[in-house]
Amino acid sequence: MRAMQLLRLGVMLLLAGTVPVAAAQLRPLCSTVLESEREFVRRFGGCRDGASIVDVAPKAEPAPAVVTPVPNVVGLSFDEARDRMAGFKLQRSYRASAEPGGTVLEQQPAPSARLAVGSTVRVVLSDATLRPAPRVSGASVDEAPKPVAALPDLQPQPAVVTNDTRAGRVIEQIPTARAVLPEMPMQSAPVERARVEQLRVPRVTGMTVRSAQARLGRFQVERSERSSTASIGRVIEQFPKASARAPAGSAVRLVVSSGPAPVTEAFELPNVVDRSYADASNALAEFKVDRIEIVASAAPSGQVLAQDPAPGTSVVAGSVVSLQVSDGSLANASVTAPAAVVEAAPAPAAAAPAPASAAPAPAAAEPAPAAAAPAPVIVERAPVTFPASTAPALIASALLVLALVAMAMRRVLLNRRPPEIDVEPAAQTNLPPTAIDIINVPIGEISFSARVDEGETTIEFAAPSDADETTLEHSRELHE
Amino acid sequence: MSNGIKLRAPIDVSSDDVEKALLELAKDEPAIARAYDHLRGPAAKLAADRLNEVLDINPFDLLAGGWAKVPAVRNAVQLSVLMQGPPAIVRLDPHNIASTSYPVLNINAAQSALPELRLTLELIVGLQSATLAVQDGRIELVALGKASVIARLKYKDVLVKEHSTGVEGALRDPFRHERAAPDRQTADVDFPI
Numbered sequence: 001m002r003a004m005q006l007l008r009l010g011v012m013l014l015l016a017g018t019v020p021v022a023a024a025q026l027r028p029l030c031s032t033v034l035e036s037e038r039e040f041v042r043r044f045g046g047c048r049d050g051a052s053i054v055d056v057a058p059k060a061e062p063a064p065a066v067v068t069p070v071p072n073v074v075g076l077s078f079d080e081a082r083d084r085m086a087g088f089k090l091q092r093s094y095r096a097s098a099e100p101g102g103t104v105l106e107q108q109p110a111p112s113a114r115l116a117v118g119s120t121v122r123v124v125l126s127d128a129t130l131r132p133a134p135r136v137s138g139a140s141v142d143e144a145p146k147p148v149a150a151l152p153d154l155q156p157q158p159a160v161v162t163n164d165t166r167a168g169r170v171i172e173q174i175p176t177a178r179a180v181l182p183e184m185p186m187q188s189a190p191v192e193r194a195r196v197e198q199l200r201v202p203r204v205t206g207m208t209v210r211s212a213q214a215r216l217g218r219f220q221v222e223r224s225e226r227s228s229t230a231s232i233g234r235v236i237e238q239f240p241k242a243s244a245r246a247p248a249g250s251a252v253r254l255v256v257s258s259g260p261a262p263v264t265e266a267f268e269l270p271n272v273v274d275r276s277y278a279d280a281s282n283a284l285a286e287f288k289v290d291r292i293e294i295v296a297s298a299a300p301s302g303q304v305l306a307q308d309p310a311p312g313t314s315v316v317a318g319s320v321v322s323l324q325v326s327d328g329s330l331a332n333a334s335v336t337a338p339a340a341v342v343e344a345a346p347a348p349a350a351a352a353p354a355p356a357s358a359a360p361a362p363a364a365a366e367p368a369p370a371a372a373a374p375a376p377v378i379v380e381r382a383p384v385t386f387p388a389s390t391a392p393a394l395i396a397s398a399l400l401v402l403a404l405v406a407m408a409m410r411r412v413l414l415n416r417r418p419p420e421i422d423v424e425p426a427a428q429t430n431l432p433p434t435a436i437d438i439i440n441v442p443i444g445e446i447s448f449s450a451r452v453d454e455g456e457t458t459i460e461f462a463a464p465s466d467a468d469e470t471t472l473e474h475s476r477e478l479h480e
Numbered sequence: 481m482s483n484g485i486k487l488r489a490p491i492d493v494s495s496d497d498v499e500k501a502l503l504e505l506a507k508d509e510p511a512i513a514r515a516y517d518h519l520r521g522p523a524a525k526l527a528a529d530r531l532n533e534v535l536d537i538n539p540f541d542l543l544a545g546g547w548a549k550v551p552a553v554r555n556a557v558q559l560s561v562l563m564q565g566p567p568a569i570v571r572l573d574p575h576n577i578a579s580t581s582y583p584v585l586n587i588n589a590a591q592s593a594l595p596e597l598r599l600t601l602e603l604i605v606g607l608q609s610a611t612l613a614v615q616d617g618r619i620e621l622v623a624l625g626k627a628s629v630i631a632r633l634k635y636k637d638v639l640v641k642e643h644s645t646g647v648e649g650a651l652r653d654p655f656r657h658e659r660a661a662p663d664r665q666t667a668d669v670d671f672p673i
Contacts, residue, residue, distance in 0.1 A: 277521055281495075292522045302521045325522045446515075446523055447588045450530040452537070452601075455580035459546035462574045 070121055072111030078102045078125055089120040094127040101128035201252060203242030205235050209256055212238075220251040228257035269321065271311030277302040277325050286317045293324045296402070301328025491601060491631045491643065493531040495524035498585070501597055501635040502527075509595040512587075519587065527597075531583050535601070539629075542603060544619055546577035547612060556614040567615035572607070574625075579603045583633075599640065602632040 040046075070088070073081035081104050082090055097105055106124040109115060201219070204212035212235050213221050228236045237255035240246050269287070272280035281289065297305055306324040309315060499520050506513035519527070547553050556568040585597040609625030627647040633640045 277525070281525075289525070292525055294522050327522075445590050446518055448523075448527040448530045449586045449588070450527075450534045451584050451586075452534045453582040453584055453598075455582055455600075457542055457545035457549075457577060457579040459549050460576045460578070461572075462576075 066117040067114045068117060070107070070109050070111055070113050070115050073104045073107055073123060074111070076104050078104065078123070081107075081123055085121055087117045088115065089118065091120050091122045092125050093122070094125050096130055097126035097128065098130040099126035099128065101126055103128075198245045199248045201238070201240050201242055201244050201246050204238055204252075204254065205242070206230075207235050208233055209235065209254065212254055216252050218248045219246065220249060222251045222253040223256055224253065225256050225258040227260060229260055230257035232257055232259045267315060267317055269307075269309055269311055269313045269315055272304050272307055272323070273311070274299075275304055276300075277304060277323070280304045280307075280323060284321055287315070287319050287321045289321050289323055293322070294327050295324055296398075297326035297328065299326035299328065301326060303328075491532075491535050491603075491633060491641070493528045493535065493583075493633065493641070495521070495528045497633065497641050498524040498527045498531070498597075501599060501638075501640050504635045504638050505595065505597050511594050515587075515589055515594060518589070527585055527587070531585055531599075534583060539603065539605075542579040542581075543577050543605060545579065547572070547610070547619065553612060553614065553619070556612075557617055557619070560614050561617040567613040570612045570614060572610040572612070574606075574608050575610070577605045577607070579605075597635070600632075600634045600636075602630075602634070604630040604632075606630075 068087065071084045073084050076084065077100075078092065079102075095105055097103070099105060103126040104123045105126050108122045115121070199218055202215050204215050207215065209221075209223065226236065228234075230236050234257045235254045236257045239253040239255075246252070267286050270283045272283050275283070277292075295305065297303075299305060303326045304323050305326050308322045309319075315321075502512060502516060502519050502524070506516050512519070548557070550570075550572065553570050553572075556570055560568060579602070581601045581603075583599045583601055585599070587594040587596065606628040607625060608627065609623075611623035612619050624647065628644065629647060630642070630644040632642045
């Protein structure tokens with residue numbers, strides 16, 4: 001009996017403890033209840049809260065601040081600066097300045113500094129309480145008061161100084177232009193006035209430069225040279241002239257003699273056509289023969305075929321003269337071939353067909369004697385004017401002639417020996433085979449170039465010791 | 481008139497000079513001997529022109545090379561580089577300056593180079609006196625006393641040409657073309673050597 005009571009009590013206690021728990025587990029989660037009804041249902045136990053949520057994911061880093069360079073707003077109005085400084089906070093202050101009111105005079109941080117967006121930038125603005133001084137430097141004293149008069153509180157106070165500028169010109173102003181003055185008149189701004197001492201220019205013509213410089217002590221001396229019959233280094237002219245008055249310190253220009261002028265004499269150009277080159281060079285000794293055109297011709301080697309300028313032209317000494325000179329390469333063929341003046345060029349020997357009537361000159365087929373002088377050539381040649389106005393047909397005929405005589409000339413050239421060269425026969429026979437090719441070089445293709453390789457320079461004194469050789473001093477007088 | 485003082489005047493190479501030198505060269509070089517006939521006359525004149533062009537140099541450059549060897553001049557130049565001040569005046573008593581250089585003539589025929597003609601140019605200048613003004617590391621002014629100039633052009637030991645002349649003393653400024661301002665351009669003065 002007692003055991004049954006105890007069992008009944010235990011069952012009741014068990015039910016009393018578990019039923020509420022079981023009932024609680026049967027309630028829906030509050031999160032599933034409509035939000036508008038959630039609080040009401042929860043208050044009366046109609047729902048249960050779920051387990052608390054634990055965020056196990058790592059917390060995200062705070063977003064970095066955006067850093068941008070600070071724009072330059074110095075010189076802008078405050079409104080413009082504010083627009084440009086979008087993203088930054090502006091803190092302004094004012095300073096006395098002659099700039100228009102509200103103009104940004106300074107900013108902190110300085111332009112181009114990098115600053116986080118939203119940071120504060122301090123700008124200093126002009127309060128326009130100052131004003132710029134007018135510019136009067138360079139103006140004459142009469143003109144200077146005009147800009148000053150625009151500011152009635154300013155009174156020019158001229159000061160006279162001796163200077164080398166033109167008299168009456170303002171050479172300096174205090175305060176300087178653009179210097180700031182207070183808006184309210186406080187003190188008159190003095191403006192200096194220049195007056196230049198006028199001196200009489202002494203006469204220095206005929207003197208040496210050094211003496212002239214000494215005499216022109218209070219003037220600057222400018223020097224130029226000119227040819228003159230006066231002795232070298234003597235002053236032949238002066239500007240300003242003697243006795244003229246000039247400001248102290250102004251320049252006096254001296255014209256110094258550089259000796260007699262070169263004589264420029266005109267010569268009549270001699271006729272050197274048909275003369276040898278050596279004769280022509282002698283005849284043209286007063287001129288400069290700067291261009292020599294070597295052309296294949298039946299004329300003897302070295303004979304001048306044409307000249308430019310034409311003979312009889314009056315030209316000054318040293319003028320440039322151009323010559324056209326024969327190379328004599330067609331001398332052997334000229335007996336039968338018509339003479340022509342052509343440019344020296346490789347003859348198209350193989351390509352040009354030889355006319356049946358034109359046979360190679362017999363003389364050319366034979367080897368020429370080594371020391372033989374060029375045979376006199378009888379050529380009826382039309383007068384040649386320079387520059388050669390050779391017609392294309394004439395050139396074509398000359399090329400035909402070249403084609404005809406090419407083979408004969410080749411043999412002649414191969415067997416011809418320099419007539420005046422003094423070379424050992426053994427040396428001739430021992431020539432390397434490659435040297436033979438030089439003989440076939442067309443004359444027109446020879447070119448020259450020159451250079452100067454440095455050597456050494458030595459100096460030798462007649463005096464025995466250095467002490468006697470040289471004296472050293474410092475002087476300004478000799479440095480003109 | 482020439483623009484300045486040129487060495488070309490005493491060493492005016494002529495076609496005869498070139499032919500003479502080439503003849504000597506032909507004794508050593510068979511290739512020149514073969515081509516000698518083509519190198520004479522007008523060709524030699526062109527060669528002489530080329531040589532004259534490269535000899536168109538300022539003799540004061542050569543003289544300055546000799547003066548620079550004088551201790552007093554060298555010291556003045558070095559000192560002037562270090563110190564600003566008035567020009568140092570160096571007066572040189574009678575002395576001789578000998579300069580040797582080598583004009584070289586290159587000959588090309590049909591795009592082939594023939595042996596070059598290497599000449600020797602000796603320039604011997606005897607000066608009674610010379611006054612140099614040294615400032616800022618350079619010789620700026622030259623006052624020359626009487627001078628004699630001997631120029632020799634040689635091929636090996638063979639004298640091709642020799643020319644001698646005298647120069648009256650005068651105050652000269654060989655570097656004036658570098659110092660003259662445009663508004664102070666001076667007239668040309670030919671050097672009489």
